[in-house]
Amino acid sequence: MAQAQQPRRRGPSLPSITIPRITLPAEVSQSLTGARRVIGDRLAPVTERTRPWWSPVATALRWVSALGWTIAGLGVLAWWLGARYQWVELTMVAAGCLALVLACVVLAQGRTRVRIETVVDPRRVTVGDPATGRIDIENEGKVPLLPIVVELPVGRSDARFTMPSLRSGEVHEEIFVVPTQRRGVIPVGPARTVQGDPFGLVRRVLHWTDQTELFVHPRTIPLDSHAHGLLRDLEGQSTQDISSSDLAFHALREYEPGDDLRHVHWRSSAKTGVLMVRQFLDTRRAHLAVVVDTTGWVYRDGDEGVELAIEVAASLIVRSIMDDQDGTVVCNDQQASRTTAPLLLDTLSRAMVGPVDLFASVAEAAALAPDASVAAVVTGSGRPFVESQRALGQFGPEVARLVIVVDRGTKPSVQQVAGLTVLTIGELVDLRRVLVSGVAA
Structure with a gap:
């Protein structure tokens, strides 16, 4: 039978030792700071x-x-061990390493007289x-150039080119391809030579x-010119809002207290015997403001849904500018x-993909x-409509407000909900259909 293990006796516990923190007096600290400054x-x-001597070495x-x-x-370690223990082999290894x-340092010396130019077109x-x-x-240079390695950062990777030997004045050209499968800004360069x-x-x-x-740039889809809530500029379409001062003349009406006397139509007033003033239609320059929700979780397919939302915004902005209208876009940062x-x-x-405060983004717009x-x-189906x-x-209230819901696999639709026009699309091509139906409505 296995014997029961006896509990171990614990020795006396060691007292805890607290190392006091040494704080220098203010006078000593100021003296040390002054000494360092003087030195x-x-x-x-x-x-x-001595810079001309130690700068090249550094x-x-x-x-x-x-x-x-x-x-x-x-x-250095082998040299010290060899000298301490009289070990000749270690001394030879040390000499070889140093x-x-x-x-290698000597091989990297010398001036490279080259001209390098990068062109992205x-x-x-x-x-x-x-x-x-x-x-x-x-x-x-005046002498032939030995083969060198040229590195060119392209995005997150580096392209390496081994340049052949070049005679004086000779030019060598290399072509490289930049991947464009994803939207973004790809930095190219700076080109650098590597000697060693x-x-x-x-x-x-x-x-x-x-x-x-x-x-x-994100993909865009060509859209038809539409006028759904888009107010034309002074040369274009007027609104049906009556204004007391503008350029689009509408009709004459009787004078009311507070009307600007500059708009009195004196000839009509003389004929009717009643003071008549001009009435105008309000005209404004059309301006489209688009806010993109880049929060990944509100889209069914995550970041891919965000990219589709950015493509929708890009298509709307391009169409707006083609119609000679102003455009504003807010997309994350x-x-x-x-x-x-x-x-x-x-x-x-x-624009980066990441969580955003939709209320703050719209306020910025x-x-x-x-x-x-x-x-x-432009948001996803996971964003509550109330937000x-x-x-x-x-x-x-005079601004036409749209909510474009991106939800892949959903049939396009147009709804009027609580004074807002809600457009639902499943693909980028659906944007043209819902805009046409929304305009016609």
Whole structure:
């Protein structure tokens, strides 16, 4: 039978020791700070005079990679062990390591006289369109240029080009392709040359160009020119709202106290014997304000639904600008107002996908476009209608308000709910159908 284990006896517990925190008096702390400042001021002239000697050494040391520092550290350690224990083999290993690092530093020396140019054309493309770039390198030196490696960051990856040996004045050209499967802004460059050794102990990097941005615009669908709540400008369509002062003459009416005497029609007043004033139709410049809800969870398919919502907003904005109307867009952390279609699409390309405060976004749009004639919120089916209604309530009652619900797999529909026009679409192509039916309604 197994014997029961006897409980272990615990020894006496050790008393806890608290290390007191040492705080220097204010006078001592100020004295140390003053001493450091004085020493720094006195060493500054010496540092400037000796800069020509130590600056090249410091620059060369920055070229050494992590692997290079590891080899150098092993060399120093082997040298110390060999000298302490009279171990000749370790001394030879140390000499080999240090000589290798020193030789690699020497190989990275020298001036590279080249001209590098990167060209990305076109700078703006739509998702899925081909985008190519070109990198040119010219040897501006008087001696032949040995093969070098040119790195060109493209988005999150680096393109590496091994340039052949170039004679003086010779130019070499390389073509690269930029992936455009996703909406966004792709940074290209700066191009840099890499000099070093085959082992990667030393890496000397020189930058030759600036960074170029490639804008991948969201897809858009061509829409018919419509006038659903969109008020034309002074040369276009007038509203049916009566105004006492505007440019679109409507009719004559009797004078009422408070009317502007400048609008009195004296000839008609003389004929009728009653003071008559001109009455006008209110005219405003059409202005479309669009807010995109980039909160992923409100869409059935997450981020893909957000991308579809951005494409819907882009299609509306492009159509609005083509109709010579003003446009404002607010999409997460990006906003633009009263600018050209390419710049508005650039703004949508920069927009990030993530949670947003819909009420705050609509408030920002209302501040950017106080004269908006149409306000639209593009959101998903998971966003409660009450939140969209409350957010759009920040626009005045004279503004036509739309809620465009993106829900893949749903049949397109148009509804009037609580004074708002609710358009439901399942695909981008459905936008044209619901707008036509909404306008006709």
